[in-house]
Amino acid sequence: MGYAVSEPGTTRAPSALAIKILIAGGFGVGKTTMVGTISEIRPLHTEELLSDRGIGVDDTSGVESKTTTTVALDFGRITIRDGLWLYLFGTPGQDRFWFMWDELALGALGAVVLADTRRLQDCFPAVDYFEQRGIPFVVGVNCFDGARRYEPGKVRRALGLAEHIPIVMCDVRRRASVRDVLTTLVTYAVKGA
Amino acid sequence: MTGEDPGPLIRLYGLTGGRARPQGESFDLVAIVVTVGDLPQPSDLLPEHRAVLSLCRRPTPVADVAAHLRLPINITRVILGDLRRDGLISIERPRPVAQTIDERIYREVLDGLRSL
Ligand SMILES: Nc1nc2c(ncn2[C@@H]2O[C@H](COP(=O)(O)OP(=O)(O)O)[C@@H](O)[C@H]2O)c(=O)[nH]1
Ligand SMILES: [Mg+2]
Numbered sequence: 001m002g003y004a005v006s007e008p009g010t011t012r013a014p015s016a017l018a019i020k021i022l023i024a025g026g027f028g029v030g031k032t033t034m035v036g037t038i039s040e041i042r043p044l045h046t047e048e049l050l051s052d053r054g055i056g057v058d059d060t061s062g063v064e065s066k067t068t069t070t071v072a073l074d075f076g077r078i079t080i081r082d083g084l085w086l087y088l089f090g091t092p093g094q095d096r097f098w099f100m101w102d103e104l105a106l107g108a109l110g111a112v113v114l115a116d117t118r119r120l121q122d123c124f125p126a127v128d129y130f131e132q133r134g135i136p137f138v139v140g141v142n143c144f145d146g147a148r149r150y151e152p153g154k155v156r157r158a159l160g161l162a163e164h165i166p167i168v169m170c171d172v173r174r175r176a177s178v179r180d181v182l183t184t185l186v187t188y189a190v191k192g193a
Numbered sequence: 194m195t196g197e198d199p200g201p202l203i204r205l206y207g208l209t210g211g212r213a214r215p216q217g218e219s220f221d222l223v224a225i226v227v228t229v230g231d232l233p234q235p236s237d238l239l240p241e242h243r244a245v246l247s248l249c250r251r252p253t254p255v256a257d258v259a260a261h262l263r264l265p266i267n268i269t270r271v272i273l274g275d276l277r278r279d280g281l282i283s284i285e286r287p288r289p290v291a292q293t294i295d296e297r298i299y300r301e302v303l304d305g306l307r308s309l
Binding site: 175179 | 256289
């Protein structure tokens with residue numbers, strides 16, 4: 001099919017590229033909705049088994065153990081062309097899944113931190129996380145119906161965001177809006193502006 | 194493999210021998226997997242292994258392999274590590290993301306997004 005195939009064990013880069021983008025933010029802020037709005041594959045969960053204790057065979061507590069050994073990972077794909085894709089991963093909300101973030105964040109182009117103006121503080125952990133690791137991120141303010149409209153400057157001050165970090169007002173249920181957030185992120189991550 | 198009954202966990206255990214981590218060098222969730230051409234498939238492959246080899250004749254990211262197999266990503270990674278050890282697939286090594294996106298790819302991504 002015209003693809004270069006490398007020999008086993010060699011490091012030749014295949015002629016294909018998958019770009020990873022993370023969608024983060026507090027519980028109920030719209031991460032799953034955002035991935036679903038833009039992804040070409042749906043429903044788009046993959047169940048991740050928490051691995052550190054094996055795969056559940058040591059657990060004897062039945063159903064309950066099962067619910068504690070899996071976490072749903074939002075997973076979406078946008079095909080740019082054959083061999084070039086964007087992958088969106090919604091980060092698991094709960095604190096106990098922080099270790100999964102490291103894995104997800106590794107090699108990511110950048111992240112969208114979704115914020116809800118009614119509880120801005122919920123996105124502090126995500127902002128901290130990406131700032132500390134130097135991962136480029138933009139803040140998407142998901143404008144829920146009935147939520148007070150905020151000026152981006154207010155959000156910036158409330159979150160203590162540096163001037164250069166883009167803030168985008170968005171409605172994650174709308175495709176065009178999600179698209180704008182993603183183009184802002186890609187440009188910021190690649191061009192630094 | 195919906196996790197509705199105890200069967201799937203047993204099945205998953207069979208696929209991985211209970212290992213949580215893949216063999217060899219670690220690889221990313223979106224690392225590209227390619228089936229190594231021209232090797233005759235061993236006759237004793239598990240169905241999941243066969244499915245990977247067939248899918249990855251076209252370069253396919255790890256996460257997509259998991260989605261196709263309907264298996265958790267960790268399990269998929271163990272399977273992929275085994276297939277790599279056996280020389281049946283190659284898995285792209287981690288690259289700094291900045292190096293992978295040149296001006297042309299950047300333009301392609303922006304145009305692609307805008308046309309959605
Ligand atoms: N009105 C409104 N509801 C939204 C919006 N975004 C998400 N929701 C709803 O908020 C709830 C939580 O969203 P979800 O995507 O599951 O949040 P997650 O926990 O971050 O994945 C769902 O019921 C969504 O339908 C929005 O922009 N406007
Ligand atoms: Mg969710």
